[in-house]
Amino acid sequence: KAGVTQTPRYLIKTRGQQVTLSCSPISGHRSVSWYQQTPGQGLQFLFEYFSETQRNKGNFPGRFSGRQFSNSRSEMNVSTLELGDSALYLCASSVTGIYGYTFGSGTRLTVV
């Protein structure tokens, strides 16, 4: 079956702009989580959505937001981009969120 699909794979944005990243989970998976990966901080949890509701949230500023649609697809938005937002953004899906997650290949965001 198809894995977790993230689009786009690469993105270059200018400081101050906003960006929207997309994630299509594995069919049947209702839980979608987002993580930020940087060399300094490693993998940091952003938020998790389950059945269109945000169920968990990490310690990121309000510039980072997300949503989930009725087909479980999810989007993540970052407004007023800063240089420090440059990272690999990973989406992961799970049936319920309990038994581990399958990750996508990520979106590499570069802010210049």
Added chain:
Amino acid sequence: GQQLNQSPQSMFIQEGEDVSMNCTSSSIFNTWLWYKQDPGEGPVLLIALYKAGELTSNGRLTAQFGITRKDSFLNISASIPSDVGIYFCAGQLSTGANSKLTFGKGITLSVRP
């Protein structure tokens, strides 16, 4: 935020050797996961552990869930060049209301042919 402890940051082994990686936490988790990440890709789940004391194998990989629920280890036997990558441990509380993964910083494994 909280992170799990993985050390050393890098390991260098000879092809054919066995290698063991450890992961510790100050907090209890009721699920432990081991992931491998190749450059430019997302982490791939290797082994999931759901019960304290559980020992699980996946081919040449063996992982154990510590009795205290605060640690786990991963063994790779008879290493091959394609084992190169970054190995992450992750802990999860595994309740519907708290399903986030907490990751270690990862160990970069190099395998010399």
